Amino acid sequence: MSRWLDWLADEAARREEAGLTRRLRERPADDATTDLAGNDYLGLTRDPAVRQAAADAALRWGGGASASRLVTGTLSLHGELERELADYLGQPAALVLSTGYHANLALVTALADRTTRVLSDAHVHASLVDAVRLSRARLTVVPHSDVGAVRAGLVEAASAGERALVLVESVYSVLGDAAPLVELADLCERYDALLVVDEAHGLGVHGPGLVAALGLAGRPHVVVTATLSKSLGSQGGAVLGPAALREHLVNRARPFIFDTGLAPAPTAAALAALREVRRRPELGATVRSRVAALAEALGVVAPAGAVLSVPMSSPRAAVAAQAAALDAGLRVGCFRPPSVPDRTSRLRVTVTAGVPDDDWTRAVDTLVALVKEHQ
Numbered sequence: 001m002s003r004w005l006d007w008l009a010d011e012a013a014r015r016e017e018a019g020l021t022r023r024l025r026e027r028p029a030d031d032a033t034t035d036l037a038g039n040d041y042l043g044l045t046r047d048p049a050v051r052q053a054a055a056d057a058a059l060r061w062g063g064g065a066s067a068s069r070l071v072t073g074t075l076s077l078h079g080e081l082e083r084e085l086a087d088y089l090g091q092p093a094a095l096v097l098s099t100g101y102h103a104n105l106a107l108v109t110a111l112a113d114r115t116t117r118v119l120s121d122a123h124v125h126a127s128l129v130d131a132v133r134l135s136r137a138r139l140t141v142v143p144h145s146d147v148g149a150v151r152a153g154l155v156e157a158a159s160a161g162e163r164a165l166v167l168v169e170s171v172y173s174v175l176g177d178a179a180p181l182v183e184l185a186d187l188c189e190r191y192d193a194l195l196v197v198d199e200a201h202g203l204g205v206h207g208p209g210l211v212a213a214l215g216l217a218g219r220p221h222v223v224v225t226a227t228l229s230k231s232l233g234s235q236g237g238a239v240l241g242p243a244a245l246r247e248h249l250v251n252r253a254r255p256f257i258f259d260t261g262l263a264p265a266p267t268a269a270a271l272a273a274l275r276e277v278r279r280r281p282e283l284g285a286t287v288r289s290r291v292a293a294l295a296e297a298l299g300v301v302a303p304a305g306a307v308l309s310v311p312m313s314s315p316r317a318a319v320a321a322q323a324a325a326l327d328a329g330l331r332v333g334c335f336r337p338p339s340v341p342d343r344t345s346r347l348r349v350t351v352t353a354g355v356p357d358d359d360w361t362r363a364v365d366t367l368v369a370l371v372k373e374h375q
Contacts, residue, residue: 034329035352037332040352068257069256081267090212093241095238097255100229102256106256108131111248118132120167121167121179123175128196166196169201170199173305197211197223197224203226203231205288205305207284225237226238231273232269234266298368309349312371312375
């Protein structure tokens, strides 16, 4: 064991020297800080109806699902959530998994193998990157939102007789832009490929997501993955598409087959949050209007999603601005080298509908003053 302990110590020293050490920071339940760093876009995590649904489900069903979905871990709650998710997103069927990460792993690894060509946008989430690695498919990383590069890859795959997957996000959280979904869907239909769209940052902020908003829901060459841990304020993930795809995943997706089913409390919480989203479309509208107004106030381009990126002049300025925001009662994110390229240090501000109007106005005023001071 000493050899391993020595190796762990060396790894820790290298991380510290490079400035890459990450540390967990515990957050109390009664934290008074305004959270503009998390992913609770619609403010539903602490919504009374969502909390009550989670508590009731835990009392009725217990603390966990008790087994994998294929044994005894499929609850009637799962089926209810899957049916309502599919209906809201305009998809024929849905399958709920324990995390959004698992949803992407399950879909890609169940569909792709060594005979498959995967065209992956350069900025997709780590879960899709890992999924391709596990699938052992032939990978082509295409430049971000480059439709021409995707077309060239699909032409090459078609000429080689390969099945092809195209992996994108509807809204990219770091860059804040939206994928050219209509053009990509048309290409995939033309070349008989499958477009996989991760709606993690589109669902809720744009109602049922950009796939539905653009009229692409239900098209046979488009499938969707989603997380339940952002706009739906809970935990878990889902894959949505044709019923045949759901059946295939139930039989072939290892992250689904060998994992314990999503626990009752987060399942019920996600279901209650979904119903709140459908009942209160103004939540997404609030996020979109706040994003636009804050971007204008800070002099930056408004993103397509809820996360606003504010460039800073240096890593030191970014860290100082983040610390000053925390002193003022605001928690914001901070990206700096080596996590991002040189000269791209930035604050990452999550816009949420969960902050009351007066508190939001104060938050905006504080952010504008801090960015002006530290830029």
